[in-house]
Amino acid sequence: MTGNQLQQGETDRLSQILEAESIAVVGASKEPSKRGHQTLVDLESSGYDGEIYPVNPKYDTQIRGHEVYPSVEAIPDKVDLAFVATPAHIVPSVLEDCGAAGVAGAVVIAAGFSEVGEDGLEERVLETARNHGVRLVGPNIQGIANFHTGMNLLGGYDLPKGNLALLSQSGNVALEFGSHAAGLPEVGFSVNVGIGNETDLQFHEYLPYLDQAAHTDAIVLYVDGMSDGRRFLREARKRVADTPIVAVKGGVTEAGQKSAASHTGSLAGEGAVVDAAYRQAGVVRAERSDEAVQIANALGKLPAARGENVAILTDGGGNATLGADAIVDAGLELPELTRETRERLRELVPDAPNLSNPVDIMGLQGEGDLSIFYECAKTIVSDPNVDSLLLTGAFGAYETYGPGDDTSDQEPDVARDIASLTEAYDVPIAVHCIYGTQGSPALTAFEEAGVPTYGSIDTAVSSLEKLVEYGTHLTSSDQKSTFRHDRSTGGRHSENVLQRKGEETGTLSEFHSRRLLADSGIGSVQFELATTPGEAIDLASAFDGPVAMKVSSPDIVHKTDAGVVALNVEGDDDVKAAYDRLVTSANAYDPNADVEGVLVTPMVEEGTEFIVGVVDDDEVGPTLMFGVGGVFVEVLDDVAFRALPVTEYDAECLLDEIDGQSFLDGARGTPGVDRDALVDLLLRISDLVEQYPEISELDLNPVFAYEDGTAIVDASITLRDTEE
């Protein structure tokens, strides 16, 4: 089979699980308080019209009108899915039974596996599932559900039906998202899948299925920590153009990471790294869990924004002001409207308080004809300066909450007219209504017509911000997948260097780090290793001017702390004295250190200091880091990340993302640095890590950048523990 066929096979398998036409409930019970009973109640009350087969060797009669079978294998008909409500230690034998019956998947809700240190049991469960051809959902989950088929396996809870798919490592968070959606008209879920410990089925495996599934406009994730974040990011990148993905990431702080580990046994990556990797793959992160559902709703319903220019239309000055503040805080722009737009608005609402952006037509709805909102909105979205529109204020609440009861029921019609503008002008519109948390027929009309509504102006603006981020990803996604070099032809020139790592540190000496770099064409500074004072004198005299001398040892990583660095050394006597002093210091610092000799390099001209590094993130894997270096490292902590490998676009983003742009552009009259050379260095480091996957960490700090070119001043490469 080809890879595509294999994937299609797995996608079909997931259809069989998530659109199961027959379910065995293993551990079925007559006891109403038991999950094995509740599940039968739930399937009935949710209107599931597939076949239901209770399984329990202890019962020989019926439960709730269904015949009970002693085993899954004893069921005479085909079974798509087994719902396993038994205790953890029974699960392996249940999976054997499922395998014998040809069941596609088993949903295991029990906790008590790796998250509490029972790794052996979890491994046994996985092995049994694999050996018997059963895919495993869970364990340690609330359950799963398909709200369009009525397959509710959530244990007495329910979520509103709609077009968002929900994958969650927390049952509580999934229920909360359901509760958030319940307060909004026309927002709900297609499926809800508990991800749990990712023992078998992992996050990324659901994406191809969901991308082609009916009823799924966008995907919402709650992630404690992914066991294979790299594969998820690769898969997500392929899918987000058709099916946007919104992720809430738990464990972005150390305290959160500890909590996640005790919950699903997950290793959460560094918050900043995961955030950057999501952005790189086009996955939208909801920083606040209370905004996730509304952001996903917006991404599922609206076109992506073409750019960052937001116009505000309002009937209240306070909303205009808070909206303008929120838009600017989100890094978006409030553009000037064109003269034509302003003139047209002046004709429409001659007495409006404000016709620049924000457009404030306060008081003008008093005339009673709410269609003025449509006329103004249409005028604004047809302005070429406008990429999206925030409608904020009382519109949507006039007829339901306003004065009088003799108004016509005009508001929902106007809402539908306004909603039609998103398609006609390809401009996303978000509606914040001051009664948005309470709902109205007009707000329902908006949502039905594909325009999201909000009771919070902050969340409305967050949604627009994410539509801009998503739009930027879509327009740049080609550049995020085209690599400068052919990834397959990377040669390995330095096999022998890789043997030289320190036993304790796993680190190569600076000499061998530089050799590995040089063999891949990285680094312009000459370097040589002297193993005697005489060699050092010869090498130093071969370079122009003074030299830098550093002890080269895989065991001494912090060279300055160890006192094994000498700068600006010149003259044979000084070189010899420095050599002796450095080696003495090294021996004093660590008598057991393997001292290869003393690295001799020419002193290089001072440049603007940057740091280039590779870190091995628990979730994202090898990740490139770029930032402001030297003394500023500690003060600024100004670094950006991209998952490896990176494209030229990614490398440019790394430069663009640091706060200290003045270091790149040149401050106080100094010239800017050679951005192309930095981008080239980043790409070469990316290639290096592709060629040598055993590199787990790399640290070039500082890299001097000049008006022309760069120089690596210090280099350290750490290799992966081979036992891993």
Added chain:
Amino acid sequence: MTGNQLQQGETDRLSQILEAESIAVVGASKEPSKRGHQTLVDLESSGYDGEIYPVNPKYDTQIRGHEVYPSVEAIPDKVDLAFVATPAHIVPSVLEDCGAAGVAGAVVIAAGFSEVGEDGLEERVLETARNHGVRLVGPNIQGIANFHTGMNLLGGYDLPKGNLALLSQSGNVALEFGSHAAGLPEVGFSVNVGIGNETDLQFHEYLPYLDQAAHTDAIVLYVDGMSDGRRFLREARKRVADTPIVAVKGGVTEAGQKSAASHTGSLAGEGAVVDAAYRQAGVVRAERSDEAVQIANALGKLPAARGENVAILTDGGGNATLGADAIVDAGLELPELTRETRERLRELVPDAPNLSNPVDIMGLQGEGDLSIFYECAKTIVSDPNVDSLLLTGAFGAYETYGPGDDTSDQEPDVARDIASLTEAYDVPIAVHCIYGTQGSPALTAFEEAGVPTYGSIDTAVSSLEKLVEYGTHLTSSDQKSTFRHDRSTGGRHSENVLQRKGEETGTLSEFHSRRLLADSGIGSVQFELATTPGEAIDLASAFDGPVAMKVSSPDIVHKTDAGVVALNVEGDDDVKAAYDRLVTSANAYDPNADVEGVLVTPMVEEGTEFIVGVVDDDEVGPTLMFGVGGVFVEVLDDVAFRALPVTEYDAECLLDEIDGQSFLDGARGTPGVDRDALVDLLLRISDLVEQYPEISELDLNPVFAYEDGTAIVDASITLRDTEE
């Protein structure tokens, strides 16, 4: 009358307005769509039981059963309040009428004043009100309401009744806050006052009344821009201990400021300055408008937090993880629990997934007895390491949304038991429930018993964060009001210096800036003014070592740009050459500049560079700034603010608040700087501005700080335009 008597008089006047027992509705109308009719409907339907007098010279009959009077003066009985629904240009004559009738206050809703450039009309309205002894609420407002007396003057809208007072410069935002409260049990408003343009009654004037009013536990503000922010901050500082104040600030960005100006004609201050001034006065800022009501509810109901240690109790791992992340992101701590606490929890819930903090008892509620939540909560809040508790997860939702229907109605009782812990242990408790947006009897029980509930874990944590900030203010408020020096005895030694400001710039030359500082004992560096090359030579030789020479001119502010600075000058020839060159440069840079001469100072040793400044904020007034100086100013933009005058505590906060603590503590083995000397400098600058209120700006950049002492390297003082 004493000041206190005067204030009591004004407080009584505000009682008369906000608890009016009789209201004249000026501009009363028979037309249902008119505000002068709607108001009569609103008063009836809100159950107002005071007297209602419609006023309209055009009607001689009754409206809705009330006799109509041709003028307010024609009403035979005492009238407390006039509600004025007439167009803007009629308002002055209505106010004359109100004055003649002895009315305490008039609520003017009409727009069309300073916010649209009609300053003349607004001034005339104010003058009329003052001349006739009528206090003015508005203009340009939605209205006002007292929900406990049924006095609804909001034009067909309503807000839920409760214990929060609401002062708003936006009618829409006030209604939105009402809508946010409507979704919460036991949350609502005592009064709602439209602040509008602050033509007469300003924000600060309501605080003494609200502080003593019944039914007000906390105050919520929406602020576009205060016309007298200084008085508000002074008044707020006196009130917040009894009545917490939560402010939503509009106009914290440039775009928002422009919008605010077109809305209420307000000048909004700099976001960072206003934020710092609120914090200094103990006013809690809600950064997101969608959190304001819930934060105010928490501050009104709960005790302040003693410290920043938060414990989490949950029944779901995802909630634990998101809660831990949010707590750390908010700058709070998740402390270790004591061994005793952990042992006691282990007895209570032996199989809990996690008994460190977060405490996760997932699955244990399955036994059916929810009182385990109370037992665990009690154990946790009695831990001396715990200052507040976040209960997060499904508690509050078990009986309403969970499986089965045979549970007892135990949850509200357990909620009341948990709520009782806040008082018993003086520890605030916030409850996040995954169904918190939808409500339940248990959540209502919490709110009734004084514990706020949340549908968003982010907002729950924001509320705890603000309870910590508020608690910190309360414990430090003494230190915020004790000044080192007696404010009344500041002498003015430099009257003549004040005459020397530049005509265009308003700025004093460096020489005169330094004289003003020196006369107040500020600055240790010697300085002299040379007006000839010969004087420069004499002065330079009188100092030890090389000197710095700078042209001193009130017209040349950017001395480096103008090329009128020479450093490290030594020797008579070099001093003479420098003098001539600098004066030539000054004349070339600005031929009309008043060049006083050349300032000569000894070169001072380089130190860690800081900036000390005074800015004149549109809302807060004179504000002290402290931050990282020198080359870091542009890169870091790391400054902190405090409204002047500052106490020693405030000055220490300025040092504590900058991000670049490593500059103060010393980085990379360098010694830390003399914090006491910096605090002393800040206090002296504060005193200087008290003594010379004509100082509008002051800029000491850089100030060198040493292990011992400081040196001012450059100084510039700008005076207020005297025509202001």
